[in-house]
Amino acid sequence: MSTTDLYRIFDQARKQCPNPFTLKSVISANEVWGEVMTDLPSLNQHIDERISDAIFEIRKKYSNKIGIAVKGDRGTGKSHVIHRIWKNIAQEGGSVFAYIGPCANPKRINSHVRFYLADSFNHQDIQGVTQWQKLAAAAIKTLKITELNEKYSAYIEKCDAPNELRKYIVATQTKDTLLEFFDELVEAILENQPGIDFYFLRALLFLLLKSVKSAQIAFAWIKGEDHPEIKKLGLPEFSIEQQEDKSIWIIQQICKLAEIASLPVLICFDQIDYGVNDSDSGDSGSQIIAKCIDQIYFQCSNVILICCVISDTWREIEQMGSGIPDRVGQRSVTAKPPTGGQMIELVKLRLDWFYKHNNLNSLDYPNLYPFKENEIRNIASESAGVRSLMKWCAEEFEKGVILPGKDDPSPNTEHKKKKEFLEKYNELLNNQIDIPIKDDDKLAAIITCGMKMIPDGGTENVVITKVDKISDASHDLHLTISGYDSLHKRNVKIGIRVSEATNGKTFNAVMARLLDYNKHGITRGCLVRSTSVPKNWKVGNQLKEQLEKQKGGEVVIFKKDEIRPLVAIEAIYDQAENYGFDKEEVTIFVKSLRLVADNLLICEILSAPVEL
Template identity: 30%
Template sequence: MSPDHSPLEQIHEVIQTHNPFRRELTVRQQEVWGTGFPDVPSINAHASDAVFEAIENVRSGSRQVMGITLLADPGGGKTHLISRIRHRLQANGGAWFIYMDQYANLNQISLEFLKTLATSLKKTGSKNVMQWQELAANLVNHAEAEQDRPEEIVEKVQSLENPAAYIEALTDCILDLHPDIENPDLVKAILWTLSKNKHYAINWLSGRSLAQNRAEQMQLANPSEEQRENEIFEMSCQILDLVSYYNPLVICFDRFDSQEVNDAGYTRLQVVADFCMDLYDKLKKGVLITAVYPEIWITQLKAMTNPKAIEDRIAERKIDLDVLDGDSAFNLIGTYLSEFYQQKNLTPPHPVYPFDRDRLIELGKQKAIARNILKWCRDNWSLPNADSGSQDREPQQNPVESALNNEIEQVEADSLLDNEAKIAKSLRFCFERLVGFYLENVTIKEIEKVNPPNKYVDFKIVGEENGQMVKIGIAVLQASGGTTVTAGLSHLGNYQKYDLTRGCLVRSKEVSPNARRAREYLNRLLQEQGGEWVTLKFEEIKPLVAIAEVYDGREDYGLSDTQIFDYIAETKFVETNPLILEILSDPSGQIPDDVEEDN
């Protein structure tokens, strides 16, 4: 942009080369936790005001729990409203924020919630530290009758040569203050989040086992994930009890548009609604928010055996979100453009330049949803009175590619590589796109569940290889604890029970040499049974998870199955992925040399 040009000419140069509405217009997890979309507080103020009123009622003790359901069609602003709530709480404090929009395994919703709880509390709260650390600091101050800032407490604990002794002594004191907490290790693990071992502590709090030497160092009990299964919901409730002692909870459940069902035939909404009813009955201080399409709410809730009981709890207050009117459409676009022009250090002739104010108001009067108004702006972004073909515009991006890039930006290595259910679900989705393909000498015939159902062998690939039937069992196994790894490998190697001809372990980290039984099963799988160990690499699984997330959120993105499947086929997105090809390739019979140390 030339500094010699007039201000209006500079604006026109920017308009010709930059479209502020080109960004993906679907609000996803990244916008809830990150910077968020531009917000117009007056839009759906009645809904956010109702939420903050409920939080205040819980804080004051006039209510214990409140259930609020937000109802709006796709693009109607549900997740945007949740993002507003999150950002206000982060700025002003006053409540803990939990957000769940991922449901990788509907058969284990309690475990999925515990993982979400641990991940949400890992996010920064109002005190510039993780919410886990904020909670731990509250516990420390309570025990020591101090009022130190969380940052000071984190610095203090991380400077200790032997934090284990300090944490052990504090745990005893805190348990005296909270006698209702049954599991001392729960308190101990929360205190460990103040230390340099915080990531291991959060893994433990999310229901995962640790490598035995790490568990011993942190003086934490290390039951296998199998042993913990019956205690998962109770563990979540004890964490929530401890959290809500210091501030109310705001727990949001989002993204119920999927047609996915669990093994019992219940949809995502039905599984989560039933879980929320149990959570409602257990919570001591909190606001439960569910964000749902009205049609799904009506049809799927009515099909349940106890719709009235569920509605009385989680939809104690149902709030319909508004479509836009003329003024709100104008204010929305003005807010977007204000941010855009400020970033470019430019002052436009009027707030919605280059659009016509009256045209935007007219669009708003048609009762459009925000996403459709923003799409109109994206498609009509041009100089005033310009010939649409005369400008050097940014090239139109395939809508699937736009959604895919949005999802790729949200995939985080730390959280993804520990999420076995999401990885397995994404791999299965991608292999289903390859039925009929011939890759690595395998003609893929079918993708099946294993029978009998099993938590370790995620699915199997049925095909033909060199004229012989092949049935490859896929096990994504990222656990650290020796007991869990042993159990997983024993099932993967049981070819007769699960009707397999080959077992494929997908794992990023070593199997500890100290886990003797696990190593025996591993050696048998690789050296005697023709099995394979494929190294799970973040850069290879990331795009596969992202495209599966695009499919899962296709209604939010306004995409059809055909659009997504055509994009996958045209770009050879799945069939050229190195992880996919390695799973299908001839087994080497060797332990990979590029796995990470498991500490």
């Protein structure tokens, strides 16, 4: 097929298909809970880490409440961060999450937050369990350490699988006995947890049952909605004014119960600049939200209050007195506009959707067609946000077929350059390139270089979001790999140390630092060397066993043939100009050819050790 025909096919697809750069360019509540079209985990990862640190602090009771202001202009990815927070909680658990959107009635701000918090907790994790069910099951599980353990043992043992607990309750209780059964459970739980309200706990237990009528009535009561059968469920009725006053109290009850289960409560306030002003007080919509956050901060514990705010809106909050800005922004983190490289990755994600949707082969077209890389980088250099980038791309995409000019790379040119790269790469391999055995730091640099060239889709079920080189402190880690393990549904941070030590004491010193998971916050340690640990190193083998059996880490013994390709890649990358490429081209070729992603050493490092 001729080049002209390929571009005509592209243009035909462009006319018939939705513009990929106008689809879901703004994150709404639906996307927070569902899927987003383009999310780049590396974008604003520092915010994810700051929030993860806060969750850790609350869970460990180092703090009992934290306010976090996430600042940044529109389109810098603040809502994408919220989406990732929920996605992580849905996959890993460990906390509960609520998303609060703009408020349309400033007089009912507390009820608004209560309503959306209750609605948020009805969303299910990847196991099909709602956050309400988690809390209810956690309340029942508290009976395990009481004298009533034996009486309720059949229920307690199912608390880690709330849907199984729900089925068991439905199977063992009738409609006539259910209310009495729950009342007995409430009284039993409150004997040891007196800080929880009787009626709130009764309503919560009904939410275990998900969609049955009694659960719907209880859910309406918790949300603050009117329901004609609330009294039949033995729950008190409140007027509209009372509901507003009760709203923070309900949130307080939720936080208390979640604390019993060691589940920090994250409440995310998004798009607060879209709130409605209060004509009576003169407060802006953002100031009304700030006062509400401040009220929750004072009355609740075990809570993280996240406020996403643009710079102009934050200045309004800063003008407020009574220390409100200090609590709302107790900690502050700023969203950063994407770098040139991140801009390019975002554009690629949209183009990949377009190619896949239209059964086109991206290799038939120049890189980033119909855009030019330098144009995208120019937008990034102006510190533009994602929305500005998407708007520009959407307009350019509509302009029709853009035949490559004389200086533009054609598909044939790209194919030729990739072929040249492969030739240089294979030449190095065939010449038996030197491997710097015994040079720990150089071997670590080679592995680090390779880890940065794994495709966005990851390898060995691990999607890499960040590669950090550790300082050259003696015996410490060489690097850490942060990412997401899609097989085990959890975030991982792998600490890697290369040690070719032939001295037992040096090896022991390295292992001692690798076993200190807390220092760099790693979830798994990995020691890399070319020879097995000598059997006569008694202490060394004890430390190795501790790493593998107690810490879930591993010692990876590599063969020369496994690291040789990584040595060749690093050599070409470091001297890219001498080989006739630029460094970004080398990265693109290595990613597309999966030269690192399929490397046996890299796969062994990233794959979770087999549990015996």
